[in-house]
Amino acid sequence: MSKAADIEIAAVSKVYGTTTAVDAISLKIPAGSYCCLLGPSGCGKTSTLRMIAGHESISSGDVLLGNVNVTDLPPARRGTAMMFQSYALFPHLDLVDNVAFSLKMKGIDKPTRRREAMEMLKLMQLEPYATRRPAQLSGGQQQRVALARALITKPEALLLDEPLSALDPFLKIRMRAELKKLQASLGMTFVHVTHSQEEAMALADLIVVMNDGRIEQAAPPRAVFEKPATAFVARFMGDHNVISGRIVERRANGTVIEVNGGGKFFALGQPPATQETADIAIRTDHVRLRASDSDTLGLTGIITNVEYLGATVKLSVNGAGVEDFTVVIDDADYFAKPVKPGEAVPLSWVEADAIVLGRLGE
Template identity: 70%
Template sequence: METPFLEGYRMSKAADIELALVTKRYGTTTAVDGVSLKIKAGTYCCLLGPSGCGKTSTLRMIAGHETVSDGDILLGNTVVNDLPPARRGTAMMFQSYALFPHLDLVDNVAFSLKMKGVDKAERREKALAMLKLMEMDVYAARRPAQLSGGQQQRVALARALITDPQALLLDEPLSALDPFLKVRMRAELKKLQAGLGISFIHVTHSQEEAMALADLVVVMNGGRIEQAAHPREVFNRPATAFVARFMGEHDVIEGRATGRAGDDTRFEVPGGAVFAAPTAADNGAPVAIAIRADKIRLAEGEAGYGFTGLVSAVEYRGATVQVSVSAPGLEDFSVSLDEADFFRTPLAVGDAVPLSWSREHVHVLA
C-alpha cells in the first residue's frame, strides 16, 4: 500500500508505556507474573510466545479490558490501572476486526466519535479523512461484507486510529489472512507505524511476523518475560534455552560441567557425550549452549565442538534443506544446509554423519 497521505501526517501525541511488576490472576491461576517492561514512544513492539504464555492478557491489561491484580501500568507519567479503555489514550484493534455488519465504512470508523457525542458532520468528515489515509475512501459507502480481508483490516485500523491514540494495540491482527496477504500487510503495518510515529503493541505467536515488524521483541513464557530486545539480538543472542528453541533455527545442548580445558568448560549431556562451552562453570553446575543451525558443518571438528549422529529426517525448504540428526542425549539436532550443497552430496534417513561448529558460533545461555 502506497501511503502518500502519511507524508507530513503524525498523530498528535505519543508516550512511553511502562509495566511495573504487573500481575494478572484468574482465580488461583497466574496468567501474568510480575512483568516489568518499558516501551518507548514510537516503538513497534511485538509480544511473542506460545498459547497461554500471558501475551494477550498483558495486552488486554494495557488496553483496560482486563483489570490488573498487582503492579502498575503507566502511559507517560500517568498510572492508568483504574481508567476505562476510552480514557487511557490507547486504541485496540481486535483479532476479529469487530466491524458492524449493518453500518457502512464511514459509520463504522466514526462509531467511537458518535459515542463521545461528536457532531455528525464533524465525525463523518474525520472518518472520511481516516479512510482516505488508509486509501479506503472510494469504498466509503460499502459495508464490511463487501470487502476483502485486507480491506476490512484497513477499516479496523482506521476506526482504531480515529481517536488519535498514544498507542495502538493489535491482537493477532494478521492471523485471519492468507499467507500471501500476511506478507503484504506486514509491510503496510510497519510503514503505517513509522509514518504515524506512535507505538504499536502487537500480539503474535509467529516468530517470522515478530522479526519482520518489531523494533522490540518481547518473548514470553509461563506469564513471564524471557527476553526483551531488538529482533536481531533475540535471534543471535537468545537469553535462555526457551528463547533459543522458540525462535527456531538454533540447536540447544544442555548438560553439567565436568571440568576445565583451557578457556572452556567441558560439560556432559545425559547420553554421555562431552561438549565445550566458552565460559567458566563449577563442576556439576548446569551448562547450556545454543548454535545456529546454519553455522553447523558436515565435517569432523575438534573435541567438544561436534559429534557424529544418525540422520532422522530430511526436509526440503526450497533455498535450504533441514537435516535432523539424533545421537544419545541429542534428539532432533537440526542442520540447515544450502540447497546446492545438500544435493551435491545428498543424505538419507539412517546415514551416519559427522557434525561440527566453531567456538565463535557457540552462544552460552543463561
C-alpha cells in the same frame, strides 16, 4: 496524530482464581517503537495487552503511559486504542460509520466525524469503498477498516491482538509490510501480540518473548535471534539447537558439559558457580555437514529426516545423548552431496557458534 508515549509495565500480575496468568512482569516500551509480545498460546501475552488497554483488571502492579499512571482508568481515558483479532466491525454500517463510531460515542457532530472518517479511509487507501459494508470487503480491506477505526481516536499507543492471524499467508506478508510502513509514518507506539516468530522478527524493534506468564527476554530482533537469553527462547525461536548436560569443566572463556550419552561439548560463557548443569545453544545454520579443518567442535549422528525448504534444506540428526539436532544448509551445498535418513554423518561448528544460555531467576 497525538504524540507517541512510553509504556511502562511495573511488576504487573494477573491472577484468575488460583491461576497466575501474568507473573509480576516489568517492561519499558520506548515511545514510537514497534513492540511484539511473542510466545506460545497461554503464555500471558494477550492478558498483558488487555491490561495495558484497560480491558482486563490488574491484580497487582501499575501501567504507566507517558508519565501518567493509567492502572485504574477506563479504556476510553487511557490514550490507547485496541484492534481486536476478529476486527469486530459493525455489519449493518458502511465504512464511514464504522470508522466514525467512537467519535459518535463522544458526541462529535456528524459532519466533523464523517470528514475525519474519510481522512482515515484515505490514509488506508479505502476511500473508493466508503459506502460499502464490511461483508463486501476482502480480509485485508476489513483489517484496514479496523485499523482506521482504532486510529481515528488519535491514540498515543495502538494495541494489536494477533491482527494477521485470520489472513491467508500471501496477504499476511503484504499486511505486515503495510503495518510496518504505517507505524513508521505515524511515529506511534505499536504493541502487537503474535505467536509467529517470523512476524515478530519482520515487524518489531523490540521483541518480548513470554513463557508461562513471565518475560524470558526483551531485546531487538537480532539480539533475540543471535543471543537467546534462555533455553526456552532458543528453542521457541527455532534457530538454535539446545544441548543440556552436566558441567564437567569450567575454563577461562567457557564451559564444558557432558550429556547422558557421554559426549562432551564446549560453549562460550560461564553459568553461575552454583549451577551443576547448563544449557548450550548452537545456531542451526552455522552447523556444517561433514567435518571441516577450521571447525573445532562437533558430533556424529544419524540422519532421521530431510526437509527441502527451497533455498535451504533442513536435516534432523540424532547422536548419543543428543536428539533432534537440526542442521540448516544451502540447497546447493546439500544437493552437491546429498544424504539420506539412516546415514551417519559428522557435524561440525566453530567455537564462536556455541554459547552458554542463562536461566530465569539468575
